Amino acid sequence: MKITKLIGVCCFVIAFLNVQAQTDTASFNEMSLEQLLNVEVSVASSTNLNNRETPGIVSVITAEEIEAMNATDITDVLKRIPGMELGCDVEGVLGLGIRGNWAHEGKVLLLINGIEMNESLYATLPLEHNYPADMIEKIEIIRGPGSAMYGGAAAYAVIDVRLKSANKQRGVIANSSISAFKNALASQVNNIYVGNKTSNYSYSIIANRTTAIRGKRYFTDVYGNAYDMAKESDIKNNLMAINLNVRGYNIDVVLYDYNIFSRVGYDAIFSQAYYTGFKAGHAKISKKIELNEKFSFTPTIGYKNEKPWNFNDDYDTEEYEPFDITVREWKSGISFTYGLSKKFNLVFGGEMSNEKAVDNNGEIFSSNNKTSVTNNNAAIYAQGVLKTNLANFTIGCRANFNSIYENTFVPRIGLTKAWEKFHLKALLSQAYRAPSIQNTDANTSIQPEKSLTAEVEIGAQLTNNLSISVNGFDMLTTKTIVYSYDDVDDDDYYLNAGKSGTRGFETELKFKNKANYFGIAYSFYSTGKQSTVENYMVPQNADMQLAFPAHKIYGYVNISLNSKLHVQPQLEFKGPRYGITSYNEETDERYYQKINAMAVCNIMINSKAMLAKNLNIAFGVKNIFNANDVLIQPYYDLHAPIPGKSREAILKLTYHFNFK
């Protein structure tokens, strides 16, 4: 069903549900104290740890911060996170690097309302304009390995996004933004949210439509040919997310249709722009069942149907190969929580999945000479947290069993302690990257890559308003799975290449008082010359990896001019980077160019309820000084760097009202 039709159907559902909801919500909000004494409350985890004690290096960004930064999509938010940086994959798709390592392909897990968003064919995570920032309630980011609890796509980081829901917002939000480069429309983003909650059920529905262009500069390929991106770099996205909670059953649905138009696939520019589509429908149902105050369990069933990296030959051309594979995945799991006492909590469970990929063009998979392949996976996991006066101790592990690649076991241990003003974390985690369908199809003997990461964080609450944290990390990945393109067979190729990894540190200083706040983050990495993977190396500088700056600073100051008007200047500084910018076909030589350090400055102005009670208006200019940023491919293939966005003015209107 077309997403637009679905939106129409949902409007009727909303109207119906809302009539029902008005009565129930009103009754809860108007309960007397006597009535409230009879309301039963759900069991909270007895060993909840706050961010200072949680066994992970964690960043949290709230909806208020996202609103103040005037972010358009999730990439604007992630730039603020220490150690995170965007890079460019093939076909103009953008993905994430973590701590100097390319993580886009199977090493960073994105959860939207608990649903895994990484596509199944390559396990990639395309970003830029596909997850609208204004519909996000909160993002929690684990800047480090999360495989023991989250599985084979969480080797380097976990991004847990919670969209706006009826728990926080009972009403309607209509949000629209428009931005422009000089002489060119840059983006139009329209979002609508409707949510409500009663004592018996809650629902929230989010719909987004985005059209954008990637920039208005000229893209130059590795052979020196160029084209104007203003005309042929469109991005179109439709997204819908639904959450329904009825009688304890939690149902989440995420649908999207994301298309990137680009004139470059792997190296040379084409005669025209072609689209690469990512279409997916995800659904998940779960229910937490509490047997008593100590023991609860949550069964989950999920289904996914997707067409990632999709291109069908609508253009009747031979320069761009059709690619049309559908992946269907069933996933089920059960998670148990046992709070033995306020001092000890145990989470354990298991999950199984069945993935089937079918080539809709009748092409055969090389691993089995059929037009479909199947992958079965099972995993069991456990994590215990013991709180003592000395410290909190965490121990966890996951065992993974797969029908194609070898079994994997990853343990983790953590020690955390929070005093009144200080906190300390020491973590040692093993993680794995699970080979995806296309990895195992291209190379049937491929094995999961494994990472060992040591992390230490020290934090201090310097005053009531000022806090600082510093963390060091050392990540070493073995059997690194790398992508390559086989010119002879004209096909993807994957192999376990060797050791890669980085070490470094990240620090964040934050100040907040009632009206104003600021933050500054600095991150540094070095390879420590431990990498043996040629794909990521920079010949001129053995301490760095392709695409990612060793030094990065992000700073912002939020100044309240009065209770309704806020100004936020932002600065993003990137140290020198390296990328492949040209290629000599005759000698098979790549030219690695040093891209100088650069800074992008933005200014955002937000007004709340100045012109009308429920209307917020935001205006801003991104890249005020028109710096020449670039998005570089972080491995040694031949996609030239994509020019970054030039100066861009943005205007955003948000209208909201609450149901009574």
Next chain:
Amino acid sequence: MRTFFKYLWPLICFPASIFAISVFYPVKGGEMKESTVKAMFIYNFTKYLEWDKESAEEKFVIGVYRYSDMADELMLNCNQKKVNDKPIEIVTLSNYQAISKCKIIFVPAKYINDFTQIKNIAEKNNVVVITESEGMCKKGSCINIIRQEKNLRFEINIKELTDAGVKIYEQLKKLATTVY
């Protein structure tokens, strides 16, 4: 490996069976998040309390000491309500100074170590301190919300409320599980 999956595959039906069974599992309608109900408790307390000093503030300020989800819950449930015709304003306090502007200050359990300093300031400024930690009413909290089995209850300390310059209606005393 094929054998492994052959025997493990039936397990995929296990969560499905649990769902099926849970349909018949008695669902206790009306089970709410603890912080949501606590937020409504706090709002309802204002109906049974009378502050001696008439505040010059245009709004009735309820403060939450440092960040906790209680601020969000109060914002969501009480932001459009009024106390004595004054609109409620929910503020998150990052330090002790702003306590004096509040009528009520809620101290989340995780920040209970700062209770003594908060209480000293609150007492001098006609502010009701509400806590959610075991035994806090004995230690000087005006109202303490506690959990008993699946329900929330509250205890009140009349001396502390009187010292803070706040009158208590008799009905509130009757609803409290313990009155100190």
